[in-house]
Amino acid sequence: MIMKKKNNSQFFAFVRKEFYHIFRDVRTMLVIIGIPVIQILLIGFAISTEVKNVEVAVYDPSNDEVTNRIINQMDASEYFNVTRRLKSANEADEVFKKGQTGLVVVFCEGFGERLYHTGDAAIQLLIDASDPNHGTTVSSYAGSVIAGYQQELLQETNVPVRINPEIRMLYNPEMRSAYNFVPGLMGMIFMLVCAMMTSVAIVREKESGTMEVLLVSPVKPIYVVISKLVPYFIISWVIFIIILLLSVFVLGVPISGSLVWLNIFALIFIIVALSLGLLISTVVKTQVAAILASGMGLIMPVMILSGYVFPIESMPPILQWISGIIPARWFVSGAKKLIIEGVPVRFVLKEMLILLGMAILIITVSLRNIKTRLE
Amino acid sequence: MLRYLIEKEFKQTFRNAFIPKMILAFPFMVLLVFPWATNQEIKNINVTVIDRDHSAWSKRLSEKIGASTYFNLAGYADSNDEGMITVEDGKADMLLDIPPDFEKNLVNRGETSIMISANAVNIMKGGLGSGYMNAIVQDFAGEIRAEIIPASGKTGLPLIQVIPQGRFNVFLDYKVFMIPALIVILMTLLCGFLPALNIVSEKEIGTIEQINVTPVRKFSFILGKLIPYWVIGLFVFTLTLGLSALIYGLVPQGNLLTIYLSVLVYITTVSGLGLLISNYSSTMQQAMFVIFFFLIIFILISGLFTPISSMPHWAQVFTYFNPLRYFIEIMRMTFLKGSGFMDIWRQLAALAACAFVLDGWALISYRKSH
Amino acid sequence: MIIKIDNLTKCFGDFTAVDHITFSVGKGEIFGFLGANGAGKTTAMRMFCGLSKPTSGEGRVAGYDIAKQPEMVKKNIGYMSQKFSLYEDLKVWENIRLFAGIYGLDGKQISRKTDITLKRIGLMNEKNTLVKELPLGWKQKLAFSVAIFHEPKIVFLDEPTGGVDPIARRQFWEMIYEAAEKGITVFVTTHYMDEAEYCNRVSIMVDGRIKVLDTPGRLKDRFHAKNMDEVFRQLAR
DSSP states (O other): OHHHHHHHHHHHHHHHHHHHHHHHOHHHHHHHHHHHHHHHHIIIIIOOOOOOOEEEEEEOSSOOHHHHHHHHHHHHSTTEEEEEEOSSTTHHHHHHHHSOEEEEEEEOTTHHHHHHTTSOOEEEEEEETTSHHHHHHHHHHHHHHHHHHHHHHTSSSOOSSEEEEEEEEESOTTOOTHHHHHHHHHHHHHIIIIIIIHHHHHHHHHHHTHHHHHHHSSSOHHHHHHHHHHHHHHHHHHHHHHHHHHIIIIIOOOOOSOHHHHHHHHHHHHHHHHHHHHHHHHHOOSHHHHHHHHIIIIIHHHHHHSSSSSOGGGSOHHHHHHHTTOHHHHHHHHHHIIIIIOOOGGGGHHHHHHHHHHHHHHHHHHHHHHHHHHO | OHHHHHHHHHHHHHHSSSHHHHHHHHHHHHHHTHHHHTOOOOOOEEEEEEESSOOHHHHHHHHHHHHSSSEEEEEEESSHHHHHHHHHTTSOSEEEEEOTTHHHHHHHTSEEEEEEEEEOSSHHHHHHHHHHHHHHHHHHHHHHHHHHSTTGGGSSOOOOEEEEEEESOTTOOHHHHHHHHHHHHHHHIIIIIHHHHHHHHHHHHTHHHHHHTSOOOHHHHHHHHHHHHHHHHHHHHHHHHHHHHHHHOOOOSSOHHHHHHHHHHHHHHHHHHHHHHHHTOSSHHHHHHHHHHHHHHHHHTTTSSSOGGGSOHHHHHHHTTOHHHHHHHHHHIIIIIOOOHHHHHHHHHHHHHHHHHHHHHHHHHOOSOO | OOEEEEEEEEEETTEEEEEEEEEEEOTTOEEEEEEOTTSSHHHHHHHHTTSSOOSEEEEEETTEETTTOHHHHHHTEEEEOSSOOSOTTSBHHHHHHHHHHHTTOOHHHHHHHHHHHHHHTTOGGGTTSBGGGSOHHHHHHHHHHHHHTTOOSEEEEESTTTTOOHHHHHHHHHHHHHHHHTTOEEEEEESOHHHHTTSSEEEEEETTEEEEEEOHHHHHHHTTOSSHHHHHHHHOO
């Protein structure tokens, strides 16, 4: 009993020591807090995939009332700014090469004439399709501006067979990109703090030989290891709360699911990330190796294969399969459901079980590694 | 003097167990895996149709959607709730709700409505998907119109023909769009951050002290550190050119000389940034985190996967200070559109300015004594 | 006088690491710079080598001002730090070639002198060995040879024999004597008091100040001590 108490106080002494280490390096601490905050701000307010202010060049040989009205309506829409008049249709490629123009509108000759008499008035929309998604969107917006004008023309004469679509954006009616990124951001930060920092911290003690000192102390080796993990566990959870608060109050992401389950889910993932850090620290010998292993082996995959920025379903099957062994993929998909879609917890049961399984597996392997190293 | 320093750097680099492998493996990974993973092409959108009309036309519309390249028909549902469950399960991305009397209303009143619901958690998918769906529905309306009023084209109605045509990436291949930009990321890691980690590791081991006590000029020392990475960078860049031509058939449309000139300016810029970080870091962990911090911000506001023109004005101002932005623009313009020197000189000048500031600052802040 | 230090001081914030030290060293002398850990030896030495700027005071090494012409100082000195600092992932001859090249020797000169040096210190067989594979004693011999390879006027040695056995230390001191005979001034810090006896003159630093400076013999007389160890104990109490 007394021994146990002593063990406990030593354990907390170790935890305290670890906290000192972390907080002494002010710059690293600032970066760890800074990354999520700045990312949230940039994602929330700076970057978006919405198409806006596309620069438009126009070739208008007929220059009549109709073409001028179409050009004016385009310029008036929030999507387009008409910035340039071309002297010939051949100039289009030259203009594109300069890089600013996203759309060239080419009217046929005698546009107004043809519209009312021969019925073959045509507008050619030349799109810079080097970014295919942006190009497609530009094309469909330009099409809808022209369709709007067409509707005006036809006000009196009703076109038969009209289907009026009502379009509804589920879960994200304002089409905010930020919604998409929050779960991935959490996943990446956890990997950074739990996996990378923990592995580097443990390996540094191995490199400098202080690990030996700790291990010869009367505390059980496993407590020494756990005491190194506890601070990162707490820091990660604090960061999780910070990201949640920022998302709700700064980005206005409504947390539609159960907060309790969201926390439980996040804690499971934090445990997975910590055990990955532990695993790396049992395998590598130097800090550089720990940094490279966690950077290339954990953080890079999280950024590109977890569904953080790039949707998994548009990847080829082999990459989808690889992404299945990345824990962050399951976290991102579960967190998206809980935070954004707000579905009941039974819908994330699969993700939760997979993460739990991964945690158990990784912990078992790393504990076995530690044991063999000590013996 | 410089010769000996460069010699040393090459020997150390190639003797390292890990770095030469990484230098070779990296381009392959970036070109074989990244373009597929970062592919934001919107295809295979799963649609659940809620058909409340069960008429010939409603069936025809559903089939038309299933037949398009963008959509897969995931199944039918009888009610909105039932449809929503397929979305929540992740089985469907969109719902098409066809109301009762769809066909009857079209015939009798000449108009009807439908509801398209898209899961907009992925806004790219939600936005483009609903756009495509609407286009198909309108196309369907046109077909029906042509059938019941065969001469609709020549009824004297003032109809405008719209002919969209994509330039430069006619097959709308997203990978082609990403590859030049991914090469930029590769060059950044290789020529910016490897030298930074290298210098900090000399600090940690203590060998830098032995160098500082020699009369070596700091300019020579820094050049001795950077030149090997420039050589490696140019080699890797050439490798990526070959790989992208071989695997994706993507050959730069622009002048190779212009491209290589830009690459040179860019690697001078990022290696300046790396040096700067190494000057202000004393441990590898610190350097790593600072690098990470800048890399994330620079990538987010570089236009890599979101257009800069969509950013608010204040954020666009920030991108003026982002060397990645300029190089990504140059690479995409020269690779895809064949822009020449006169088209990209502004971006190149901006890059050169970044290089001047970063390298100058790095040189001034590098101290042999304290 | 090849080293002339006058009231040299270095402060870090309000902590004075080196406190107004004044002394000089003659050409060809072996000068022992002693002191307990933390007495300010290394800080002082870093100033002499132009690695660290003095807060106040003056110093001339090899005729150059250490504050104003540190790069000229560096041209004329050799330096070996307590933290072994040759490149572990370079071979023996590659390390020599690198540092000799930095000091401006040309390629032919370097390869000729490399063989002579390696034969003299008995490392000819290890010419193509990576430095990290050498035992510590050999590494230190090599580091010393590298430090005097360009024939500097002065060589600064910061605890050069830390952690090696008495035989290796003995051999190391033989090399120091050889260098001194060639006219190279040797400035050495150590905390092995038996080594202090080998020096022509020693100074003992306590709390940033030089407490005494004289030949080992005269210091022993003055403190009625059998050996330098006792002298040191009396001063550094």
